[in-house]
Amino acid sequence: MPELPEVETIRRGLEDHIVGLTLTDIEVRAPKIFIGEPEEIIGEDITSVERQGKLLIFRLSGSKLMTIHLKMTGQLIWKPAMLVDRDPAFEELDPLIDNAVMPYSEEEVEEDDEVVMGGHPEKSYLQPLPHKHTHAIFQFSDGSRMYFNDLRKFGRITVLEAEDLPKTSFLERLGPEPLQSGFTAQYLVEQLAQRPRQPIKTFLLDQSNIAGLGNIYADESLFRAAILPDRLTGSLTAGEIRNLFDAIEETLELALAHGGSSSKDYVNAVGDRGTFLTIANVYHRTGELCNRCQIGIIQRKKIGGRSSHYCPICQR
DNA sequence: CACTTGACCTGTCCGC
DNA sequence: TGCGGACAGGTCAAGT
Numbered sequence: 001m002p003e004l005p006e007v008e009t010i011r012r013g014l015e016d017h018i019v020g021l022t023l024t025d026i027e028v029r030a031p032k033i034f035i036g037e038p039e040e041i042i043g044e045d046i047t048s049v050e051r052q053g054k055l056l057i058f059r060l061s062g063s064k065l066m067t068i069h070l071k072m073t074g075q076l077i078w079k080p081a082m083l084v085d086r087d088p089a090f091e092e093l094d095p096l097i098d099n100a101v102m103p104y105s106e107e108e109v110e111e112d113d114e115v116v117m118g119g120h121p122e123k124s125y126l127q128p129l130p131h132k133h134t135h136a137i138f139q140f141s142d143g144s145r146m147y148f149n150d151l152r153k154f155g156r157i158t159v160l161e162a163e164d165l166p167k168t169s170f171l172e173r174l175g176p177e178p179l180q181s182g183f184t185a186q187y188l189v190e191q192l193a194q195r196p197r198q199p200i201k202t203f204l205l206d207q208s209n210i211a212g213l214g215n216i217y218a219d220e221s222l223f224r225a226a227i228l229p230d231r232l233t234g235s236l237t238a239g240e241i242r243n244l245f246d247a248i249e250e251t252l253e254l255a256l257a258h259g260g261s262s263s264k265d266y267v268n269a270v271g272d273r274g275t276f277l278t279i280a281n282v283y284h285r286t287g288e289l290c291n292r293c294q295i296g297i298i299q300r301k302k303i304g305g306r307s308s309h310y311c312p313i314c315q316r
Numbered sequence: 317c318a319c320t321t322g323a324c325c326t327g328t329c330c331g332c
Numbered sequence: 333t334g335c336g337g338a339c340a341g342g343t344c345a346a347g348t
Contacts, residue, residue, distance in 0.1 A: 071342050152325040214341055
């Protein structure tokens with residue numbers, strides 16, 4: 001699920017709530033998703049919540065740290081003490097909490113889903129937690145909790161020595177952050193030149209080239225740059241590369257401003273959905289009319305094993 | 317070496 | 333209404 005904008009949105013939400021708290025307990029319900037020993041970090045304080053690419057990094061007061069990768073369907077949801085162990089379906093919720101929490105019911109959720117897919121989500125809700133896809137629960141010193149949910153169990157929580165983090169295979173080959181100074185148009189030109197026979201879509205999804213792009217933002221960036229996803233990198237003109245560089249930055253900034261994308265599973269740290277898909281131009285719009293040219297029909301095609309969406313008129 | 321496929325999991329959606 | 337197959341935002345290992 002989560003790409004850079006979603007993971008960054010979760011990071012910001014968690015940072016607001018858990019930095020400075022002590023981790024008092026961890027309940028691991030699905031052992032295989034947890035690598036390392038949870039006991040080794042119980043009793044430590046959360047000193048910061050950081051992100052590199054799609055990886056969340058929880059810095060702690062001791063020598064260890066914890067990383068969480070959400071992969072396709074992982075969620076991290078924080079609940080204040082007042083909501084822990086309370087089922088919103090049966091209780092009047094305290095209006096003091098930050099976001100408007102709606103009573104949870106089948107009807108309510110369906111309505112919410114429709115609104116999100118169609119265009120204008122206005123309400124958020126919190127699912128009763130834990131549920132059957134909750135695989136780890138973190139308890140904090142103020143009574144609040146963080147729940148790790150993952151329908152597909154692809155996500156991983158890892159505890160390791162802080163000094164070993166940069167040496168992990170994931171971080172060793174992770175490319176630059178697209179919204180930081182290490183990512184420049186010149187860098188993009190150089191990297192593209194190394195793999196001239198690769199489709200540009202495949203290049204964008206490779207985390208060693210750029211950290212944090214996934215299927216949604218790769219497709220949206222290519223639309224914005226007016227480049228077809230199966231173009232070989234070696235065929236891109238200098239102008240197209242410049243456009244692509246700008247498009248990546250603009251797409252990610254726009255997605256961050258919308259709190260990310262929610263097609264199905266994604267919610268932020270307090271259970272709210274993101275609204276980016278309501279303004280997406282190609283992603284998940286197969287068969288629909290192109291917003292820009294009003295002539296093209298959005299197409300879908302497998303490239304490097306991943307479905308890619310594009311407008312055959314706007315993109316060349 | 318470059319590129320593709322399969323595995324990891326569970327759920328949903330689509331066509332017949 | 334039921335059933336089988338395709339598909340889903342990511343990453344890594346194995347195969348071609």
